[in-house]
Amino acid sequence: MNPLRTLGFLSLFALSSAASASSFVATTDAVAGALVGTSDATSDATSSLRDDKIVLAARADAASFIASQGNIRGVQLEAALRHIRQQAPELAGNDLQLAQAILSL
Known part of the structure; x- marks a missing residue:
């Protein structure tokens, strides 16, 4: 070359x-x-939910929901999921993802 x-x-x-x-x-x-x-x-969206009484009350239901792989759906979890979707629609996710977020607060 x-x-x-x-x-x-x-x-x-x-x-x-x-x-x-x-x-x-x-x-x-x-x-x-x-x-x-x-x-x-x-x-910003999750910080406002961190002090929310509805969301905090659903932590035990969220733990049961996650542990049962979605088979156990408590009333407080249902209320919290509905509340989150109304208050923070930018937090799009399925029920399991939102339950994990609730549990991490």
């Missing part, structure tokens, strides 16, 4: 590697920014 071709190949390889690295950094920054925004919105 002649030296000119080798130099050309190495130059193209270096340029493509630099472009890939900068693209990766830009993509990572964009994804991280989106996650921070989502986290802030979720944090």
Whole structure:
């Protein structure tokens, strides 16, 4: 292989590697920014539910619901799920996810 071709190949390889690295950094920054925004919105929504009496009263029912894999649905859990969906519609999730969130408060 002649030296000119080798130099050309190495130059193209270096340029493509630099472009890939900068693209990766830009993509990572964009994804991280989106996650921070989502986290802030979720944090604001859950902080208002953290002190909610209806939601706190449903913790035992939420534990039973999770332990029974959704077979035991207590009245307080049903009321809390309905309340959460009315007060914080941005917290979209199925019943199991919301029950886990209630239990983590």
